[in-house]
Amino acid sequence: xxxxxxxTFAALADPTRRAILARLAEGEATVNELAEPFPVTVxxxxxxxxxxxRAGLIARARNAQLRPSRLQGxxxxxxxxxxxxxxxxxxxxxxxxxxxxxxx
Amino acid sequence: MAEIVVTRxxxxxxxxxxxxxxxxxxxxxxWGKRGWTTPPESVTMDVRPGGEFSLLSVSDExxxxxxxxxxxxxxxxxxxxxxxxxxxxxxxxxxxRTEMIFRTTSEMTDEIRRRxxxxxxxxxxxxxxxxxxxxxxxxx
Numbered sequence: 693x694x695x696x697x698x699x700t701f702a703a704l705a706d707p708t709r710r711a712i713l714a715r716l717a718e719g720e721a722t723v724n725e726l727a728e729p730f731p732v733t734v735x736x737x738x739x740x741x742x743x744x745x746r747a748g749l750i751a752r753a754r755n756a757q758l759r760p761s762r763l764q765g766x767x768x769x770x771x772x773x774x775x776x777x778x779x780x781x782x783x784x785x786x787x788x789x790x791x792x793x794x795x796x
Numbered sequence: 797m798a799e800i801v802v803t804r805x806x807x808x809x810x811x812x813x814x815x816x817x818x819x820x821x822x823x824x825x826x827w828g829k830r831g832w833t834t835p836p837e838s839v840t841m842d843v844r845p846g847g848e849f850s851l852l853s854v855s856d857e858x859x860x861x862x863x864x865x866x867x868x869x870x871x872x873x874x875x876x877x878x879x880x881x882x883x884x885x886x887x888x889x890x891x892x893r894t895e896m897i898f899r900t901t902s903e904m905t906d907e908i909r910r911r912x913x914x915x916x917x918x919x920x921x922x923x924x925x926x927x928x929x930x931x932x933x934x935x936x
Binding site: 778779781782783784785786787788789790791792793794 | 800802804806816828829900
């Protein structure tokens with residue numbers, strides 16, 4: 693399970709892949725459509741899609757010729773929830789620090 | 797690996813912030829989430845590179861304990877300190893206030909990793925549940 697999380701984080705570490713995910717949040721898209729806004733080749737986008745697929749972040753249609761990609765929500769949501777929790781932990785801690793400093 | 801950055805401005809001079817972060821009696825009064833207490837006697841702070849930084853957080857609700865056990869990496873009084881995967885910088889804003897920037901990565905503690913792995917596992921559990929519910933529905 694931890695390995696899956698590591699794979700997911702590695703996939704999320706790249707800005708182009710995050711941009712692809714943001715685009716897919718609006719709906720499914722083919723590799724050509726995804727490549728359009730980026731100054732990279734369709735092959736490069738294909739590689740990114742493979743990484744995202746392995747990480748369980750997207751799914752690609754198997755039989756359709758253009759193989760459109762779409763977002764797989766669950767893995768992303770787990771990551772977001774978890775990071776949110778972790779961030780909230782520190783936010784709350786530093787609220788307490790703030791109060792402590794005000795108390796003198 | 798994801799980075800978490802928290803920026804805060806405190807209405808206190810930089811030296812005051814430094815003390816809050818580096819004196820056990822100070823830190824014990826604010827460290828951790830609400831509802832969790834840090835017993836001052838559990839805090840070890842050997843504030844120098846390679847020195848130990850450890851403490852216990854105890855849940856007020858059920859006495860559960862969470863242990864932080866890490867090592868200081870860099871100490872530059874009063875502007876910067878780092879431990880484990882985290883670093884904190886303090887900037888004197890010149891008007892009695894101090895900006896603090898705290899950075900940490902997702903890999904800071906095993907506890908967090910376990911929780912995250914548990915999160916993914918429970919997602920798969922829910923999926924399995926859903927699928928089996930669906931199966932039962934189909935055979936009815």
